[in-house]
Amino acid sequence: MKLSKAAFLLSAALVAGAPLAAPAPAAAQSADTIYVPLFTYRTGAFAGSGIPIANGMRDYLTLLNERDGGIGGVKLVIEECETSYDAKKGLECYEAVKPKSPVMVNPWSTGTTLPLIPRAAVDKIPVLSMAYGLSSSAKGETFPWIFNPPATYWDGFTQILQYIAEQEGGGVEKLKGLKIGYIFLDASFGREPLPLIDKLSKELGFEAKLYPVAASDMQNQSSQWLSVRRDRPNYMILYGWGALNPTAINEAVRTGFPMEKFISIWWPSEDDAAGAGPGAAGFKTLNWHAVGADFPLHQDIRTHVVDKGLSQTAPDKIGQVLYNRGVYNSMLIAEAIRKAQEITGKKVVTGEDVRRGLENLNIDEARLEEIGLGGFTSPVKLTCADHNGHFPTFVQRWDGDSYEKITDYAPPLSQYVLPLLEEDAKAFAERNAPWPARTEPCDN
Amino acid sequence: MYDVFMDPFVQMAQMPDLLVQVLWEGLVSGVLYALIALGFVLIFKASGVFNFAQGIMVVFSALSLVGIYQFLARNGFSGHLAAFVALVGAIGVMFLLAVAVEKIVLRPLVNQPDIILFMATFGITWFLIGLGEIIFGGEPKAMISDQLFLPRGAWNVDMLGGMVVFQKLDVAAAVIASLMIASLAVFFQKTRIGRALRAVADSHKAALSVGISLNQIWVIVWFAAGVVALVAGIMWGARSNVSFSLQIIALKALPVLILGGFTSVPGAIVGGLIIGVGEKLAEFYWGPLVGGGIEAWFAYVIALVFLLFRPQGLFGDKIIERI
Known part of the structure; x- marks a missing residue:
């Protein structure tokens, strides 16, 4: 029984x-x-x-x-x-x-x-x-x-860099000497842009500060934001998902990071920003379609x-x-x-x-x-x-109530992304050798 | 070598305000870890069960609170009073859960090996995940912080040549959690029920022989663990939101328990503080040396070191096995 x-x-x-x-x-x-x-x-x-x-x-x-x-x-x-x-x-x-x-x-x-x-x-x-x-x-x-x-995530990163450079009053040469923080989900998604960041920080002369957040600590980010306070980056870039996004926005507000300088890849939602209250106004994300x-x-x-x-x-x-x-x-x-x-x-x-x-x-x-x-x-x-198109995206700003489109559509920095993509695709095929050569017919 | 053994301490000396800030953040996390660990300890002491469901109880109780409040608000009753009605409702839900666990899970499994009881708490976990998602949906919910009078904003204190920020919510969390821990400690040390609980913890058979109702004690400890989970859920939820990812944080209680001992209330508190402060210091000062992200596993390293030298934890009962 x-x-x-x-x-x-x-x-x-x-x-x-x-x-x-x-x-x-x-x-x-x-x-x-x-x-x-x-x-x-x-x-x-x-x-x-x-x-x-x-x-x-x-x-x-x-x-x-x-x-x-x-x-x-x-x-x-x-x-x-x-x-x-x-x-x-x-x-x-x-x-x-x-x-x-x-x-x-x-x-x-x-x-x-x-x-x-x-x-x-x-x-x-x-x-x-x-x-x-x-x-x-x-x-x-x-x-x-x-x-x-x-x-791609690489396109998105360069689009954010481009926006930052514009805020600094010019082209990508304005990135030189800046300190840019990157807070990300420490998983395949968040680690995806790391090779690009490594390369671009050297080529364009900005200093990248990395703040990985483990999936188990998505709602426990005080260490990362303390490090942000110590490092004083000029801008912060967010590649988050799930509970990571609202927590990051919340912590940025709590630590007094200027929200106008906090820019995310295209994933945060209205709920993610709204949860942080009125202090989240100014937070920005990329997007490629209307809201x-x-x-x-x-x-x-x-x-x-x-x-x-x-x-x-x-x-x-x-x-x-x-x-x-x-x-x-x-x-x-x-x-x-x-x-x-x-x-x-x-x-x-x-x-x-x-x-x-x-x-x-x-x-x-x-x-x-x-x-x-x-x-x-x-x-x-x-x-x-x-298979991607590398299409333009725009920046939208959270005004405390909704996202508002604040820039025109802008293309990625293809001169940096495309050669690296080529290199990476080749490296992937070599790592996974024998990688099959394409045999599929092409219609265009 | 310099970066590992010298530089972090140089940083501490050069920026003492940041050191105080790190210690404060660690303390707040530690108190919250201690609160979750306390739930584990209560149940382990009374029934010898490692309650794997403690994490989901944190989520389920907080979801119940927000869910009841939203239900009241949809029916035209909102504000502070509704929030406190929801709070009472959530406590009621945790009581019903305690009764259900005792009647459906624990009572039929009396005298079964510990591993059976442990696996049963896995079942409770998956049941509560499914039930929570069916009733409340999978979307994260905003904690009703304002309605519960939880403060917003911060006190910026100039000290040590810099500034230390004390978030009012964190101060409230630390105070409420400390009060909760203190009152539970008094309850279990000074009251008749508390003494009965300790008797049950020492020996089920001896407790039964002097007329202590095992079933009643189990309901009380599961209910107490449920209330502790609710407080932890409110505090963590107010820091970001209430989502199912909160249950993962509860696993941080495992190294806390290893450190403090599975049977010790003071151990849960001291263990929580050591883990909270230790992981923040490690992440902040040593994390950058390895690309960051060490907080996720550092607590387990501390626990492992303790296991090597003191397997019963700081305050746990010494394990003596006759062979």
């Missing part, structure tokens, strides 16, 4: 926990559907960032099913797999969805993306790591199955998805930074499938077809208007050689 109760307890715990960690029930690509798995994290330490992105991605694809009957008349099978932003679970999700012939995977984690890079070519499943993952996977010649538009829900597409999402009870999004969250990031991600997914249908003439496309679709992706302003996202972002065009 005692043991049976213990067994009951364990069963109850498993029943409560299992649905949150395990892949969703089986749903495979059939003859008349296209299977699009979404790796999401609605649970765990990173859920604060993961939930709005998951909502944006899902709502956009659900809209296509509800309003248009799918893409090109083919319904999408949308299936979420919960990763908790854990690379191990991400790989489990990958293995779970692989037999169901996904047309692509979106890992939403640099830690998951990295081990998928060698597998993608073998399994013929393209990986879309939108503005995250390995920066040099932009090189299509070396990584024909990996796509990371619209900008807000004043677009025809958002209206359609409300009408066809939210009002029908098909969304998990709170109405007031529609249009926030990370929700729109999810929308943007699904726009890329949908347009790649559409392009694949156009190139191959098939309705039900495969991963191989969608890889070609991604390589020929061309979302110009006219197409953005058709989608209902006119003025939402800058056009996206990829090629066989360039």
